[in-house]
Amino acid sequence: MTTSPSCSAAHTPARRRSALRADVPASLVVFLVAVPLSLGIALASGAPLMAGLVAAVVGGVVAGLLGGAPLQVSGPAAGLTVVVAELVGRFGWQTTCLITAGAGLVQIAFGCARVARFSQAIPPAVVHGMLAGIGITIALSQLHVVLGGSPPSGAVNALVELPGRVAQAHPDAVLVGAATVGLLLLWPRLPRRVRVLPGALVAVITATLLALLLPAVPRVELPGNLLQAITLPTVLPDLPWAGIAGGVLTIALVASVESLLSAVAVDRMRRGAARSNPDRELIGQGAANTISGLLGGLPITGVIVRSSANVEAGARTRAAAVLHGLWVAVFGIALVGVVEMIPLAALAGLLVVVGSQLVRPADIRAARSHGEHLVYAGTVAGVLVLNLLEGVAIGLVLAGLVMLRRAVRARVRVVEPDGPAPAGPWRVVVEGTLSFLAVPALSRTLATVPPGKPVRLELVVDYLDHTAFDHLDGWTAMRRATGAEVVVTEPGARVHGDRPRHGYATWSQWQRTPGHDGDHGPHAPLLAGVAAFHAQAAELIRPTLQELAHGQAPRGLLLCCADSRVQPGLITRSGPGDLFTVQNVGNLVAGTSMRAALHYATEVLRVPLIAVCGHSGCGAMRGLLDGVQQPGDPLGDWLAAGVPSLEALRAGHPVGRAALAAGYGEVEALAMVNVAEQLVALRHQGVGAALTGLFFDIPAARVLVLDEEAQEFRSLDAQSSSGGAKRASASTEGTV
Structure with a gap:
């Protein structure tokens, strides 16, 4: 239906007021989620704590205004923690800010070149494995802070040094960290009416109150407020520019992929709403990273935790993300004293849970169901033992090998008829891609079928080359020459001429095709359908x-x-x-x-x-x-x-x-x-x-x-x- 321009104009102010009434409460919810996470991610990155709040403000305002995903909320993300920590340890904080600004410019170039669609070609098992490796690294390193120590560099070092840290654990820090972790794990299981505030905020507040009774627990130390924390990056003539270029590319790629994946997830949460513009989102993320780097902030990505909180809180427009950034700015300027009361063990406990949640059982099950568990495990191992870029490279190589294996592999199996004296045919099921490379295995399997027995050859193949076809044709002709019956079927093909595919046909349609006798009583259509399921679909869907x-x-x-x-x-x-x-x-x-x-x-x-x-x-x-x-x-x-x-x-x-x-x-x-x-x-x-x-x-x-x-x-x-x-x-x- 169409609407007159005057009618649309009349409704615009009312719609804007309605959207604002939804966006303001949603922005407050996201603000309460963002503050403790931003501080914790800065702590884990080895950056000044205020750098997390600077990034949260810039991500909310700049990416919120310029990005292509209106309901996505951007800020410092756990996915870049390992990368930033490595850069800070290698180049120092001010040079890392320069790298962040350069990565933002690269992201803007990505958006202008419209390369966002290529990110969709990265296998999910690689992305999920990368996030899992990052999560394990964060959790292992922050466990040391929960135990009262300092976080080691790298997952391997953190794991090796963990027994010694446990032996020297600080009881007060352990108590605060354990309280934080316990509340975060308990919070989602409480009734919905109790969970008015975000769990992260409740856990940090509770741990801070507990720490008032434990004066020896280390707390956050800030040099000043948010405005005083703004520092421009330093450019020196003797910097290792090759290493800096690698850092720029790493942050640009990881931040872009994570932002686009988060935008896709937000689109799925808001079915029926306008879909995000991925190229514009890259430009918005690039602008935010450039400004954040210039102001002394952490790298920025779209963050699914904050974005999902935004959607669930009822946000309607990009105003919610922008307002959340403004609330963080007010907090960082006026309430610095509150931040300095937070114990480091509370932020570390928060990060232990956040890092652990990046290892999602659903991702592992999905990788297994698609036969990509080795890709997932290889990526995780590469990120943990080497570094993020090399881990992702290992994952991509493994994904390529899996694809190559599938391209040349066919699964051939023989199914004997049931019963002591079978009257039915032997079934030979061929699945996958049947090329000349699979002919030796095909020949060995076909040789196991006893001579003279009736055979139903089921070709559930994506591709059948000439060599494989010639071998099957010769085997079939040889069997038939000895008087054995051989029936060749292709499940999923059209059942007869131009009739609809079996999967979309009704009982009355496909049971009138050759090979079906028609109805014989009220049970016949249902039972024939069950028989067809067993014959054509059960083996395919069983995995x-x-x-x-x-x-x-x-x-x-x-x-x-x-x-x-x-x-x-x-x-x-x-x-x-x-x-x-x-x-x-x-x-x-x-x-x-x-x-x-x-x-x-x-x-x-x-x-x-x-x-x-x-x-x-x-x-x-x-x-x-x-x-x-x-x-x-x-x-x-x-x-x-x-x-x-x-x-x-x-x-x-x-x-x-x-x-x-x-x-x-x-x-x-x-x-x-x-x-x-x-x-x-x-x-x-x-x-x-x-x-x-x-x-x-x-x-x-x-x-x-x-x-x-x-x-x-x-x-x-x-x-x-x-x-x-x-x-x-x-x-x-x-x-x-």
Whole structure:
């Protein structure tokens, strides 16, 4: 639907005021998270503590204003701690500031050259391994501070010296550090209503109060306030410029990759919102690093901890990030005395937890499930034993070797028929890339099939070269010449001519194809589907299911209608373990079963996202319009929960008006309004996860996303599909 310019102008000031009311509280939340983290990261980097606050201010204001990810919050990050500590030890602090400023200029050049897309080619196992190596290094070094000592340089030295430090532990520092770590671990497990303040802030305040009883505990020492800490970098003629150039490139690359990964994560948290501009984000990050380096601050990246706090606190625009930077500036100028009360062991305990959290079990499971665990482990080991750049290089080399191995490797296995006297065929399953390099292994495996037995050869291959094809063709011809039956199948190929792929066909479609006998009773379609799963999909999906056997960690809860045409896995292209799905008549947030599912998803599984999906031609919505919600009737009793949606439509709900103006019928308009009303119901129940609304246009095979600010459903694709073109004629941007 379209809106007149005058109408848009009238709504702009109101929208700005509404956004500001959301951004100010969010900025305060992020400010409370940023202060202790910034001080702790400066401590771990071997930099002046105020350098962390300088970077937090510059990251919030400069990157917040210029960056391409409006809801991302930038500042000093744990991912650069090891790099900065090495540079400080090698060149000194002022030269490190010069390196930071130079890295910012390189990032600006990256953004202008539009190279952000190339960062997406770095394997996730390398990135996650790099972060894990950094996290382990931080945790090991800061353990020494918790024990009352000084942090050694490097993970190996920290590990070697740890037993001696334990023997000489300072009891007061250990008590303060242990209290900090304990509170940080306990805080996420407390009820949501108790967790009003960020856990990091609560832990540092508690440890500071505890330290008042322990005067011997070392505390933060500051030379002055934030303004007095600003120092320009020194340029000397005899600097080792080759080493400085390497440091510039290292900070530029690591900061760019970490910022872009954080921006992608923020985009995923705000489904339906405008996506970030990665090239503009690099320019904003580069400007922030240049200014931070010139003012004596730490290097800056987009930080997922602060960004997620920003999104979860309800931030709407980039004003939240900018305001958070201003609050940090006020704190660093006016409240220096408060900072000097903080014990070093408290900041070290905070960093031990932050570093440990960079080693995420989900990343390890993902690397294993994709066969990249060696890449992950090699990157971690390289970062720990050598340094960050060499560790990443090792990870990239290992990733290349894994890719090469997959390119030349085929998995061939023989499956014998079940039972003592089998009547079925022997199965030979060939998976992967079948090239001439795999022919010797293929020949050895095929030779294990007994002569004269029927064989089903299943080719689940990405590529089949001429040599491998010729070998298979000759083997098949030889078997058939001896009277043995050989059937060659390609699971996933089209079942017959132009019929749809098996995975997207209905029972009635694919069971009418050759090889299927059709229906024989009410159980036949279901049982035939189970048999097809065992024959064509079970072997392919078994590795994934084995990884999920220990439990589930879905990415979201999807509430959709029980209508048989709405297939959650199909419309979201999700697989096992991706979505915790609830289906009921009319996708209503009602009933004991729904409340139980919601509680389990949010409190046990802790899903980050809840989506509600309505659809066209919904029988429940038609029933509401026809007035079937009469007491005493089971369906009527259930649909009574949808009456508020009906009343909202009749009262002129903007989502309904937009749908009707776009050419949808009253049933579809009510279905869209119902999605919006169910999101309101979820918010009233205090759900903390991100929320989004979807609408499945069945005849157009198109999923629309609710833009809650504009109060209308929008297509993800600006160009509407041919099936829904008539409905999209009201807008050239695919707005419904």
